[in-house]
Structures are given as structure tokens and as C-alpha cells.
Amino acid sequence: MTELLYMEDIEANYIEGVEGDVERAGDDYVVLNRSAFYPEGGGQPSDTGVLEWKNSSADVVKVEKKGDVIHRLDGPIPEKGTEVKGEIDWDKRYAHMKLHTAQHLFSAILYEDYGGETAGNQIYTDYSRIDFEPVDLSEEDIIDVEKKVNARIKEAHPVNIYEEDRDELEEKLEEDRVQLSLLPDSIDVLRVVDIDGLDICPCAGTHVKNTEEIGSVKITKVENKGKDRQRLYYQLK
Ligand SMILES: [Zn+2]
Incomplete structure (x- = not known):
């Protein structure tokens, strides 16, 4: 191993x-x-x-x-x-770290303020996309989401990674932000990415240690992917 x-x-x-x-x-x-x-x-x-x-x-x-x-x-x-x-190749990896931590912030804001669950996401080196459902974001909403994510970035929240028992994590998490039920039963201990207690999410990815390292993000495109499902594209600014 x-x-x-x-x-x-x-x-x-x-x-x-x-x-x-x-x-x-x-x-x-x-x-x-x-x-x-x-x-x-x-x-x-x-x-x-x-x-x-x-x-x-x-x-x-x-x-x-x-x-x-x-x-x-x-x-x-x-x-x-x-x-x-x-x-x-550090420049590329560091971009993935910024985009990935930003993805967790987008997922948290969309869940908290719009009830949108993260249904999928893909990071590339120059941009990322996330699918949310159920959502029907207007142009004003999009501006609002971008503003809120950038505000959290600027607040310079520390990011921590640790392991936690599945049972304890289940109690801590909001039900629909992360669907722990989708993980195999065999997994008892999860690696958790914790953005200053604001967002706690099991994840095996790589992340920046403070949100301010992300700089800022810009939503570049929104696509409708069927009923109540939207795909957001964003980049680092
Ligand atoms: Zn992640």
C-alpha cells in the first residue's frame, strides 16, 4: 500500500x-x-x-x-x-487545491441559502464545475452566490483535515449537505475537511490551509441541466 x-x-x-x-x-x-x-x-x-x-x-x-x-x-x-x-507540478496542484476548497464553499452556500445539494463536481486546472439540485437560480441569485463565496474567502478561515468516526460525523452534519448514506457501510472512519466549522465535509482531496489563499472566484457560466438542476462554472480571478 x-x-x-x-x-x-x-x-x-x-x-x-x-x-x-x-x-x-x-x-x-x-x-x-x-x-x-x-x-x-x-x-x-x-x-x-x-x-x-x-x-x-x-x-x-x-x-x-x-x-x-x-x-x-x-x-x-x-x-x-x-x-x-x-x-x-506545483502550479497545477496548487490551482486544484484552491479550486477544490472553493468548491466546498460554493456547496455550503448553495445548501444553506438555496437548499441546493451538490449532485456532482469536476475540477480542471483552469476552472471547475458543480451541479446543484434542486435549484433554479436567477441572475441575481448567481451574483449573490459569487459575492457570498468571495466574502467567505476574504474572511480568511483556517481549513483543517482530520479523521473522524462515521457515527460522530453523522450527528454533526446537516442531513442533505453530505449524503453519508451513499458511502459504503465498510467505511467507519472518514477523512474530514473542516473549513473553520462553517463547512464540514468528508473528502479525500487536497486543500489550501486558509480560504484567503484562494484569492477570489468568478462564476463564468450557468447551464440548466434538466428540471431543477443547474451547473455552475467558476474560475479563480
Ligand atoms: Zn472535496
Whole structure:
């Protein structure tokens, strides 16, 4: 099992590079004992970057969770037992962190003020989209949502990551903001992303440690996706 460093706590989300050993090598991938790379999942894209060892290196083009965490490489493949150093493309990862924390803020505001549940989301490097239902936001509402999210960003709320028992979390959470019932029964302990107690949400993604790091966001487009369902697109400003 690969130790995924960013899982530990919020500080660990800022690890840009780390040394590890190749545990298994395939035709175009390696499995490491330890990694700072985020594997694609939960609406957040994979990190990319580079692996270096001895006098060689290869680009990490994608990281996927397929039982093991697979680092797909473009270049030579280091053999089992090789000590490698992995470096993440930091600008891209940091953008994902900002956009992901912003997504939690959007989801919280939409839920609190409009009763909209988050029905899906996808982060890209330049923008993100979130689906909400049931909502029917007017143009005025959109302006209001953007204002409220930017106000929370500016209030500089600390973000924390910790583990919590599922039962305790169930008591703490508002019923529809997060649908814990959708998670498999086998999961008893959840990694929680807590924005200063304002929003508490189980999530395995990477986040900034203070909302002010996001800067500000702009809603660029709203699409109707059938009855009572809308898709919001936003970018960092
Ligand atoms: Zn999340």
C-alpha cells in the first residue's frame, strides 16, 4: 500500500516532492511505497510531475487508484527497489487545491441559502464545475452566490483535515449537505475537511490551509441541466 502523504493533515497538502522506493514496476508505470502525488478521484484531477533516480528521470503523466496507486510514466521505467524522488507540478496542484476548497464553499452556500445539494463536481486546472439540485437560480441569485463565496474567502478561515468516526460525523452534519448514506457501510472512519466549522465535509482531496489563499472566484457560466438542476462554472480571478 502506498503511503499517500497528503492524506495526513492540511500541512501535508503542501508537500511538493518526496523520496520513495519502487515497490512494483509495470510496462509504463510504477507503484511506490510513498508518494505526494494525488491520484485522480473525487472530481479532482491527477497530479503530474517527474520522477528522478540515479542519472535518469521520467515524466509522471497520470496517477490513478487501481487497487494500488499507479504512477504512469513517459520515459524509462525504474526497476523494483530503485529509490526515486518525485516532484509534483506545483502550479497545477496548487490551482486544484484552491479550486477544490472553493468548491466546498460554493456547496455550503448553495445548501444553506438555496437548499441546493451538490449532485456532482469536476475540477480542471483552469476552472471547475458543480451541479446543484434542486435549484433554479436567477441572475441575481448567481451574483449573490459569487459575492457570498468571495466574502467567505476574504474572511480568511483556517481549513483543517482530520479523521473522524462515521457515527460522530453523522450527528454533526446537516442531513442533505453530505449524503453519508451513499458511502459504503465498510467505511467507519472518514477523512474530514473542516473549513473553520462553517463547512464540514468528508473528502479525500487536497486543500489550501486558509480560504484567503484562494484569492477570489468568478462564476463564468450557468447551464440548466434538466428540471431543477443547474451547473455552475467558476474560475479563480
Ligand atoms: Zn472535496
